[in-house]
Amino acid sequence: MKSDKKARLERAGWLVGDTAQFLKLSAQEQRFVELKLALATGVRQLRERQGLTQAALAKRLGSSQSRVAKMEAADTSVSLDLMMRSLLSIGATTGEIAKLIKKAEAA
Amino acid sequence: MKSDKKARLERAGWLVGDTAQFLKLSAQEQRFVELKLALATGVRQLRERQGLTQAALAKRLGSSQSRVAKMEAADTSVSLDLMMRSLLSIGATTGEIAKLIKKAEAA
């Protein structure tokens, strides 16, 4: 394949050259899941450190205990948005959140 | 208020002592928005650095150009989940993402 054509296709969104797109997708998905797991762990740790119950955190968030439980279990039905709001609600600094994310590195 | 009662109420989710709950909520919301803004900026920077168009990134994500545009504009209709997936799709490392989040500190 001519390199200019390759560049044009890549600009259009195609990963040219091999069958790796499928693999790439699942690898990204795995990284995403690991990231969620790291944040979930962080939520639980910070919550417990503050002596809060799931119900108490839920009330702060205007959410419910079951949702907090699912969140800490990194359930697929809970969004990153809710996790972040939780972390902020608990009082996590952006530095702490950043640290949690870096921890997701190890896989 | 007796301190044991205060502790009990706090465990139950009440922020005892003043009218600060409303303010606290909006402060958190502001931090959340700043965080989204920082990530949105990061998406655009990394995308452009790779010479990708919004449409190309959209195709990788299985999304659409309009959604990527809204994402980079930190539109309220786009979730953190999509932003994170985008960053991972672009090839951002967790370290880079962590750096973006720390940048949200300055407000």
Next chain:
DNA sequence: ACCACATATGTCATATTAGACATACGCGGC
């Protein structure tokens, strides 16, 4: 001026996530 390309903005039907509720489980104190 026109065209091709990238991006911005708005709308819509559908998919996903939300809080709520019920209920089960585990566990320490009585």
Next chain:
DNA sequence: GCCGCGTATGTCTAATATGACATATGTGGT
């Protein structure tokens, strides 16, 4: 044994985010 308390899990309806599509705007080339 039974409670009270915290947590886990499943299931509803309502709210929100989704991709898609249309279309506007801006920009560089011919």
